[in-house]
Amino acid sequence: MNFWKENPIKENKFGNFTKIWKIIGMLEKESKAIKLEKILANFSKKDLTKSLIYASLSFAFDWEKRVGLSLWREINPKSERDKAYFILKKEARTLHFTHIADLISKESFLGKNPTAATVHNELILDSRFVLVGRGIYALAAWGFKGGTVEEVIKDILIHHPQGLQRDAIIEEVLKAKFVARNTVMMNLLVKKQFAKDKSGKYKLVK
Helix, strand or coil: CHHHHHHHHHHCHHHHHHHHHHHHHHHHHHCCCEEHHHHHCCCCCHHHHHHHHHHCCCEEECCCCEEEECCCCCCCCCCHHHHHHHHHHHHCCCEEHHHHHHHHHHCCCCCCCCCHHHHHHHHHCCCCEEECCCCEEEEHHHCCCCCCHHHHHHHHHHCCCCCEEHHHHHHHHHHHCCCCHHHHHHHHHHCCCEEECCCCEEEECC
16 A cells, blocks of 8 residues: 555656646635545546545545645644534534534544533634524524524614514524524514514514
């Protein structure tokens, strides 16, 4: 295996470095990890190219075996925040911070595994993460919003000055927050900044 990985590099150093730079350029253009097969399709000597990718420190693989640049923290996490981001991207679902910490410990990341408390503190300080429930976090890139349910409703109604029916507001809030429907309804009933008109639509009180 070592011969297969290392010997081709010794045969034509200039040509191999050229290939590596071409792959780096492809990844920088995509700005995201891409499938190995897609990279290999651009080269005639596929086995050699594959060996270069595996041998070079310039590249790393994500959880779906896609190729990325090793300096990308999304691919090669360094800090606790990066590791948490990696986990949420991999799982593609909202998670409690204790579950995130547990999943981090099961990955082969460098360094010590963070405690659940450390993970929670790091998530709070990073705008990439949004608290959507009690201890439950999502990625801001998924469209979730921070703040209270009241603040989310207010933002929704600002963008719908004509008003919205209760169920429409609830559905919009649930896209942004991991809360119960009753919580949204209670906010609409109790908070004085929301008022229902004769048509049943809620609007912001001016």
